[in-house]
Amino acid sequence: MLFNSFEYAIFLPIVFLLYWLVFNRSLKLQNFFVLVVSYIFYGWWDWRFLLLIAFTSLCSFASGILIEKFRQQRTKARAVGALNIVVNLSILGLFKYYNFFVKTFAETFLDGNADGFVLNIILPVGISFYTFQALSYSIDVYRQKIAATRNLVQFMAFVSFFPQLVAGPIERATNLLPQFSKPRTFDYDKAVDGMRQMLWGFFKKIVIADNCALIANGIFEAYEARNGSTLLIGAIAFTFQIYGDFSGYSDIAIGTARLFGIDLMRNFNYPYFSRDIAEFWRRWHISLTTWFRDYVYIPLGGSRVCKWKVVRNTFVIFLLSGFWHGANWTFIAWGAYHAVLFLPLILLGKNRKYTNTVAEGRFLPSIKEFGQMLLTFFLAVIGWVIFRAETIDKAVVYIGRMFSQGLLSVPSGIGVPRQVVATFCFIIVLILVEWIHRTKQFGLQFSGRISTPLRFGIYCAIVLAIMIFGRFQAQFIYFQF
Amino acid sequence: MKKFIIRTLGVSTLCLLVCSVFSLYSFYKVRNHTTFAFPKDKHTIVIGDSHTECSIDDAILSNWRNYSTSGMHYFYINIMLKKMLSENPKIDSVIISARPTSFVAMNEKADNKTLDHKWLYNKSTIDIRKSFLYFLTVDELKDVSQEVPYMLFSLFRPEDIPAIYTKSTITQGDLGMTGGYLYIDRNNLQIDIDKHRKKKETQLMPYKADMQIKYFMQIVTLCKQKGCTLILLDPPEYAWEANAVKYRDVDKFREIFPNCKDTLYIADYHNYNLPDSCYADAGHLNYHGARAFSQNIKENGLIITDTIYPIKSK
8 A cells, every 4th residue: 555545645544543543442442453454455456475574573572582582592592583584585696686696697707598487576565664663673683772572563563564564664673573562642743743844744745845856857768869068867756756655664664553543653853954964864865774783793793893894784784785776786886886886985084074963053054064965966967867767877877978968058858847847846845844844844844833824724725736736646765575 | 553543544534635725716716717818820630649639730730739748548639529529610620530440449358448558547548537527527526437437536636736826717738639730850760660570469359449449430420510521540660560361350440430521531650651761750740741641731731642541531
């Protein structure tokens, strides 16, 4: 079920009312209800893959109990943990990466003939998200950061909690699981804030991302016939498309969860206001970045090892992060590109130079800050071209043409001019609103008291923008990951 | 909880009211203040899908006007034609894109709705087609609500057309309903040929597009009532594409229109020979092809052929 679908508009109010009015009498019942509706939410897409989520959940649940049981026998506990990781990653590998490896092998050694080896299977929606979430639980139990739960319903509700099931944030057991073991009471302010966050998420997805998609798709599909300035517009459109799409999804997910009295972790912190690439990665897809940091980078030694190991560790997490997005060389190249940008900062010890909010206490940034943000933004734009292109060759040609003499020519072939102008006007609105609220959790989180008419006026304006300029029923990009 | 529900309902109602006001105004304005008039020297209109869109250069054929748009269902063509013919009495000929595959196709899934849905409701083009919905009759509205209920949702969405709020008379151009000749500067023929070679043989099933046929028949009746000559044009395609079995089930095509022999004229150019450089892809011409084809029509007239029906001459 898509958040931006008619089905979800019916599903959410019904679930909300039943959750608070019927199933609130017992925590067990409420958790069971969450589990059932989460499975309905996922099964709406393809019920067969519910078995996969159930299997993943059961494996991690059992491994948690066994790890705790073998607490005194470290080898056994480690073996159980390793087995759980292998099983989960094997499922992920089979569905997501098997065909990629077979085809790559065939192209390298068998003249590209992979017939007979390629599997005709669908990639289950959100498999990378819930696999990583389930994995984090057993690792945290092994590390004794959390006690193994004996409550299967609670655990399965944690893995499959519908707002964040298919596209994150990738929750940690330490944050989400305890919330399923405490009684939840309705909090008016939290629910209202959740609604606002959802509204802002819908705006980002339906107005920004889906309109940018029209521009970006048209340009990327026929990039060979476009001049430099048009290609730059295409790249910028995709930059806002992916941000609007993914951070919009996260806002809707976090907002929805708050309606149910659950707090999910933050996933985006205005990444395009970053002053260097290190700051960008602290603000972009935070749940994945911190997952790789905690479960891969730090166990490898992090930055407290010799320099060549720092280089190795940096490349490992960026390449893994790229590969996590999909079985394509472009994602790996995108990871490598960011590793190259990140490496000088970490080697010079400047990767944590900007941990505060840009222009803190001021409305406008200084010229230096503005220049830094602009440079980081354009480095990200180039990265997104690599990410969006079908092949690395095409990405290279795209970037080459983008910086040719045509960069100074008039853009052409970018679709209906009125729609393009409207889309870029909305991008400016997005930037302004998020800049003003950059210290807040999300763009529409009001600071202080504002009058009711003004508040209602803002809600109406956003809803009107969604209804007039929005494009409905478009898939979220990150579902495929 | 109660306060939250009441307030949420209040805000939702307010937002719905605001949207409804804008929607009703858009509906009133578009339906009553749109003109479909076009230059008086044009008396032949071409109105079809991507095949005519890419093949008729109306700059060469001076009395013609190409209104084609990619993926156009006869449902929409019928709506446009009704308005155009009533406002432009000088139109004496209507050329519409028609190939056997417009009505009957072969697919791996024998689903009658697939073909209709492909053109009637396409997620990426729904917003472009939205303004057509303002001109529907009650019967057409019923058809749409049965076929693709989601489309009705579009009627409750205000238009993003500035002209609605700024101009006293709206034109087809304002509504994005103009279509036109599509200048394509590419040649992907070799890519298509390579794909065709690699394609595996699959079991194909024939299926009919009922809505296409229904509204096609309404177009036939409309043209007859208005005294216009209706010509079905099947533009040139690359040889194997043009003759592929899945696209050329002529017998099925013939079965659909047993009673139209006296009212339909067929200009079947699907086997018309053009150099390889004239194709944008196997099914469409690029601008070289459009120029050559349009020039041929200018010099020799549109040849009415007998591939599907007996020879007629215009």
